[in-house]
Amino acid sequence: MVSRRGFLTGLALTPLAYAVGCSVRTASPAAPAGTRPLPIPPQAPSTVGADGVRRFTLRAQAGSTEMLPGSRTATWGYSGSVLGPTLRARRGERVGVTVTNDLPEPTSVHWHGMHVPAAVDGGPHQMIAPGAVWTPSWTVAQQAATLWYHPHPHGATEKHVHRGLAGFFLLDDDPSDALDLPKTYGVDDIPLVIQDRRFTADGGIDESDATDVGLLGDTIVTNGIVGAHLDVTTERVRLRVLNGSSGRLYHLALGDDRTFQLIATDGGLLPEPVALSRIQLSPGERVEIVVTVRAGETVTLRSLPIEDRAGIDRATEFGFDDTFDILALRGAGTLRPTAAVPAALVPIRPLAAASTAPTRTFALRWFMINNRRMDMNRIDLTIPVDTTEVWSVRNEDNWPHNFHIHDVQFQILAIDGNPPPPALSGWKDTVYTAPGVTYTLAMHFADHTDPTFPYMYHCHLLHHEDQGMMGQFLVLAPGQRPAPMRMDMGHG
Ligand code: C2O
Ligand code: CU
Ligand code: CU
Numbered sequence: 335m336v337s338r339r340g341f342l343t344g345l346a347l348t349p350l351a352y353a354v355g356c357s358v359r360t361a362s363p364a365a366p367a368g369t370r371p372l373p374i375p376p377q378a379p380s381t382v383g384a385d386g387v388r389r390f391t392l393r394a395q396a397g398s399t400e401m402l403p404g405s406r407t408a409t410w411g412y413s414g415s416v417l418g419p420t421l422r423a424r425r426g427e428r429v430g431v432t433v434t435n436d437l438p439e440p441t442s443v444h445w446h447g448m449h450v451p452a453a454v455d456g457g458p459h460q461m462i463a464p465g466a467v468w469t470p471s472w473t474v475a476q477q478a479a480t481l482w483y484h485p486h487p488h489g490a491t492e493k494h495v496h497r498g499l500a501g502f503f504l505l506d507d508d509p510s511d512a513l514d515l516p517k518t519y520g521v522d523d524i525p526l527v528i529q530d531r532r533f534t535a536d537g538g539i540d541e542s543d544a545t546d547v548g549l550l551g552d553t554i555v556t557n558g559i560v561g562a563h564l565d566v567t568t569e570r571v572r573l574r575v576l577n578g579s580s581g582r583l584y585h586l587a588l589g590d591d592r593t594f595q596l597i598a599t600d601g602g603l604l605p606e607p608v609a610l611s612r613i614q615l616s617p618g619e620r621v622e623i624v625v626t627v628r629a630g631e632t633v634t635l636r637s638l639p640i641e642d643r644a645g646i647d648r649a650t651e652f653g654f655d656d657t658f659d660i661l662a663l664r665g666a667g668t669l670r671p672t673a674a675v676p677a678a679l680v681p682i683r684p685l686a687a688a689s690t691a692p693t694r695t696f697a698l699r700w701f702m703i704n705n706r707r708m709d710m711n712r713i714d715l716t717i718p719v720d721t722t723e724v725w726s727v728r729n730e731d732n733w734p735h736n737f738h739i740h741d742v743q744f745q746i747l748a749i750d751g752n753p754p755p756p757a758l759s760g761w762k763d764t765v766y767t768a769p770g771v772t773y774t775l776a777m778h779f780a781d782h783t784d785p786t787f788p789y790m791y792h793c794h795l796l797h798h799e800d801q802g803m804m805g806q807f808l809v810l811a812p813g814q815r816p817a818p819m820r821m822d823m824g825h826g
Contacts, residue, residue, distance in 0.1 A: 368563035368632070368662030370403060372556060374520040375502060378419035380429075387430045387471055390421050392443065394462075394485075394499060395436040402560050405537035409498035409558075410437060416558040418483065418501025420525055423474050425507035430471035435462040440487055441494055443468070445503060446618065447481035447600055447743065447763045449780075452787040452809070455740055458488035458710060459787055459821070475781065476743070477680065478510035479602040479761070480525075480574040480620045488710060488804075492548055492580050492796035497539065498558065500527060500578045509680050510603060514673045516572040516624065522672065524564060524571060527578040528615075528637075528660055529555045530653075546733055547581030547652050548797025554637075554658045563662035566627045570672040571663065572597070573635070574622050577615040580796040582653050583734060583766070584615045585641065586660070588625065589634040595675045598622035601743030601761025603680040608756040614642060616736040616766040618794035621757075624675050627665040635660040645769025647732035654734075682760060685722050685776040688747050692726035692774055696737070698767060698793060698803070699730045707802030710821040713788055714805035718812065722778045729767040735798065737773070738764040740789035741809065744777035764794050783811040786819050 380388045397415030398406040412418030423429045433443050440463050444456035454460070454470030462468045481503040485494035502525045516522035530551030532540040541549060556562045564571070577584055588594065588611070595607040600620050613621055627633060640654040649655060694715065697704050706714070717723065724747065727737045743761040746754040750771050758765070765773055785808060792804035808816050 368561060368634070368659070368664070370559055370561050370563070372524070372526075372562040372564045372661065373558055375417055375420045375525060375557065377519060378413070378421050387428045388423055389430045389432065391432045391434070392418060393434045393436055394441050394443070396438070399498065399558055401531070401555055401558065402533060402537055407533070407537050407539060409539070410494065411498050412501055416498035417527065418499070420502040420504060420519075421483070422504045422506065425474050425477060425505060428471060428473045430469060433462060433468045433470075435464055435466055435468075438464055440464065441485045441499070442487050443483055444486035445481065445483050447479060448503065449476045449741060449743075449782075451782040452741070452784040452789050455787070455789060456483070457486045457740065457790050459819070461487060474505060476505065477602040478507040479505045479600070480576070480598065480622055481505060482576055482578070482620070484578075486790075488708065489800050492800050493541065495578065495796055496531075496541065496549055496580055502527070502574070502576065504574070513603075513676050513679060515597065515675065516568065516570055516672060522568040522571050523574070525557070525574045525576070526661065527557055527576045528584060529578045530582045531555050544797060545581070545651050546648070547795050549580045550582055550653050554660055556661050563664050565666065566663050566669070567666045568670045568672045570624050570626050570675070572622060572624050574620065575615065576620045577617050579617050581617060583617075583640050584637040584660070585612060585639065586615065587612045587636055587638050589636055592626070592633070594626075595624040596621055596757055597624055597675060597679060599757070599760040600763045604756075604760040605681050606678055607675045610757060612638070613757060614640065614766065616734070616764065616794070617796065618736065618738055618764040619766070625663065627663050627669065629665050629669050630667050632662050632664045634662045642768055645732055646734060652734055682745070685745050685778055686724055686747060688753060690724045690747060690776065692724045694723065695726045695728070696791070697728055697730050698735045698737070701798055701801035701803045703791070703793075703803055703805050706805070708792075708804040708806075711818070712806065713808055713816055713818055715807035716816055717779050717807055717809050719779055719781070719783045719809050722776060725775045725777070727765075727767055727773045727775060729769050729771065732769055734766070735793045735795060735803070736764055736766045737791065738794040739777060739791045741782070742777040742779060744775040746773060747776050748774040779809050783809050783814060785810060785814050785817040788818065
């Protein structure tokens with residue numbers, strides 16, 4: 335039987351596809367679990383100039399990192415050898431980032447989850463040539479949230495992220511400051527990016543083969559290293575968890591199945607905490623959870639097999655059966671007392687009635703959305719500014735996919751006509767789409783219009799995105815006509 339990947343390659347539709355073939359896999363060299371302290375990405379310094387702009391600098395660069403103990407792995411990072419500093423800004427602030435590309439090839443930096451003008455979104459239309467400097471700026475106009483930044487070069491996003499380019503972008507605001515939540519960065523408020531890698535025998539990152547969900551690793555890397563633990567010194571610790579993997583889903587739980595409090599999803603805090611013992615995260619999604627730890631104990635954050643797998647073909651090949659230890663949380667002998675999570679967090683005003691009929695539909699299948707693959711020179715949708723839209727998204731495939739929209743945070747109105755579970759009832763910018771299930775999403779397009787530069791929507795499994803499972807939309811002012819720029823770098 336011909337695999338779809340082979341089939342597409344046969345039609346020469348996938349010039350960027352990885353070579354198809356059987357490779358004999360050796361397991362990555364192991365690191366003893368929990369023996370190394372979790373690195374905390376530094377908070378990026380910034381300066382506020384006379385123009386009132388809070389300015390950060392990022393330098394995309396090549397380096398090497400001790401991902402595995404005792405060996406150096408060639409990696410890419412921002413202002414360091416791997417990942418990047420945590421950028422942090424407040425609602426209402428004007429921010430600017432000076433990005434220098436010291437890599438040997440073009441890249442871009444996309445502000446995932448951020449409501450920004452399309453011209454500074456950092457997608458495939460804002461490439462930074464080697465040696466060039468890019469200086470986007472915008473005003474933060476959204477609530478406190480755990481966002482992130484990563485490259486978005488069309489056809490090469492997976493490679494750039496997989497080599498280590500990704501960082502957190504945390505937003506603060508008054509309502510979140512007023513809540514008694516763990517908020518001491520690096521002490522009881524911990525950014526945690528979970529990624530999977532496969533290493534070669536000499537400790538390099540294995541990019542040699544891929545599955546139909548892209549590069550799938552057999553080893554967990556947390557904040558850039560293998561085998562991490564976190565020394566917990568407070569009764570409660572807040573984990574800002576980012577699935578920064580190419581194609582792997584995680585099904586997070588604590589070792590003894592204790593409950594934790596889910597307090598925020600992609601776009602910010604929930605109306606109230608949700609007590610859960612499991613949560614699934616697909617690539618690009620974030621959650622904030624508060625875990626209670628007892629003095630002297632070690633409790634391990636783990637990933638369990640994916641339960642939500644109806645309609646998935648080859649679940650094992652997609653990593654759905656895998657179990658991993660992610661991060662050992664080691665409670666100190668005495669823990670500083672912390673307040674219980676407040677019963678009320680930040681209210682969410684519904685964007686649309688749950689029964690609102692969708693005005694656009696998106697079918698996900700193969701590397702396509704609505705039977706089309708990404709074309710840099712094709713605008714798929716134009717959206718009038720100041721409108722609330724309702725989109726219906728359905729995975730018509732037997733592969734896992736998810737759906738990410740730039741510019742906005744959305745609300746899930748319904749899943750197959752039913753109300754979403756509490757964990758999917760807050761602000762989202764990326765949602766897992768199970769096969770055969772219809773997700774009804776509501777979003778509001780505000781503020782920024784541009785007849786030339788589009789925003790993207792796409793599957794955030796990075797191999798799928800690179801293969802063209804992406805579309806482009808313009809947000810237009812009344813009377814504005816599309817005036818896209820012709821790119822000589824179309825796909826396919
Ligand atoms: Cu996180 Cu279009 O990307
Ligand atoms: Cu994005
Ligand atoms: Cu996909």
